[in-house]
Amino acid sequence: KQEVTQIPAALSVPEGENLVLNCSFTDSAIYNLQWFRQDPGKGLTSLLLIQSSQREQTSGRLNASLDKSSGRSTLYIAASQPGDSATYLCAVRTGANSKLTFGKGITLSVRP
């Protein structure tokens, strides 16, 4: 059974800091990995999708990497801003027809 872990559960950083959010998964036979952002009381917004054949994806100040062999992904946020404060969820898909398995998320607070 696939398990996804995100540690720590919460993180507080000063504005401007570059930061890395970690995600680990137990079954390396994944189809893809997706990072989401969730603001309080809101839905999930997809940030980056990495297919199993890819090593990284970039969007603006965000960069996500994938190392299937070690069962790890990182989300790098450059020059963090207070508007980046949210919960960041990592999810892996094992097989084309199978479900997403989610981590419990990292709640990020960026202090002005």
Place this chain on the structure above:
Amino acid sequence: NAGVTQTPKFQVLKTGQSMTLQCAQDMNHEYMSWYRQDPGMGLRLIHYSVGAGITDQGEVPNGYNVSRSTTEDFPLRLLSAAPSQTSVYFCASSYISQGGYTFGSGTRLTVV
């Protein structure tokens, strides 16, 4: 494109009442699924569908029914609501081949 549309956004039910949560997508996605999100438990899969006429159970299916008569719609039915079903419900869809999920904005359900 509207993406994934969920209705209603909020609902209060009395124990024993029934209701249907609606989900519609306009992206011609084959795969649709329902998740519930609870504090400390993360997102858990309730039911999913890989196409019209095909549904299957996820991790927490008890107390919920689904059907998929069209590609666009995937309603979730609560037959006899219980306080344990108080949660935030998310509908999601994706192409099977590309695999990136799109989520609706959620339905916040309270059962009293």
